[in-house]
Amino acid sequence: MQPKAQLLGLPSYQPGKPIEEVKKELGLTKIVKLASNENPFGASPKASEAIKKAAGETAVYPDGYARQLRESVAKQLQVDEKQLIFGNGSDEVIQFLCRTFLEKGTNTVTAHPTFSQYKLNATIEGAEIREVPLKDGVHDLDAMLDVIDENTKIVWVCNPNNPTGTYVSEDSFVRFLDKVPPHVIVVSDEAYYEYVTAADYPKTVPLLERYKQLVVLRTFSKAYGLAALRVGFGVASKELISYLEPVRPPFNNVTFGQIAAASAIEDQAFIAECVEKNNEGMKQFEEFCQKHQLRYFPSQTNFLLIEVGLDGDEVFQALLREGFIVRSGNPLGYPNSIRITIGKKEDNAALFEALERVLAQTSLPQHS
Secondary structure, eight states: OOOOGGGTTOOOOOOOOOHHHHHHHHTOSOOEEOSSOOOTTOOOHHHHHHHHHTTTOTTSOOOTTOHHHHHHHHHHHTOOGGGEEEESSHHHHHHHHHHHHOOTTOEEEEEESOOTHHHHHHHHTTOEEEEEEOBTTBOOHHHHHHTOOTTEEEEEEESSOTTTOOOOOHHHHHHHHHHSOTTSEEEEEOTTGGGOOOTTSOOHHHHTTTOTTEEEEEESSSTTOOGGGOOEEEEOOHHHHHHHGGGSOTTOSOHHHHHHHHHHTTOHHHHHHHHHHHHHHHHHHHHHHHHTTOOBOOOSSSEEEEEOSSOHHHHHHHHHHTTEEOEESGGGTOTTEEEEEOOOHHHHHHHHHHHHHHHHHTTOOOOO
């Protein structure tokens, strides 16, 4: 047996240990998970109510067209329902794009560091990956333009970017789109869209009319609090969506995910409340970093990447013993940093106390 050559040595996704297992292993009674950028305030009550009503429908296949969800999203975004494609998380839509447009002899352009699924899926399809280093934590769009050629099929712009939380402004993005050749698809991956507060963040959905190669990705896994149900979607021209549909599995979004997402998107008051709480939590984090002279990238998301001046894996392990799961910056391209999800006010405060103890134990050098 021999797999594709490009799969040899390709690492598989390594999930974190379940919280209950960590508790047992470390003898802890409470674990606060601040590692995966989930919404600590959960989902709209309307989502759980919708799931309860559908609890008896498990013997019936999901709606392959996702009509209820499709109509709700189309109404919210003011787009034609044929401009939408739904995935098992926006990760799956990334897979659709790579499977449809990438193959050996083509290339794709990404920033570095950025969301890992662009590179992973492109590698599986045998395409060349051209990675362009971030500039002060932000996509260097001019440098990305420089590496585009006739064999480039997709350019990925993670906006806001994961893991830095930084963003590309509307002026910069439009100038970029004006210069990208028409044969190149530009993907604006906006998983953290709902958390953005910057006034000059791109309004990408209206740009779809002007730029036919633009694809916008959104998800219900972050601010909407439906990560367990795996619902994401892409928005693009009807023609571009029609190219993706043949690679989409027929029942890729389960019934519970569809109805929960359709209900959640109707409850924008809940989202506004979560965003306000996230903003308050972000201020807590920024004040903590300023107090301890820790560098960080200003973030438009629900997480903060903080440079602690120590090995991220060591700080991760130390915080784990304190009862907090964060993300080491090592696999994210920032080995002396940790990425922390903004949590509830009381959990943030407890985390800061634990982090102070950890940094004191390791004699953290001060940063200017």
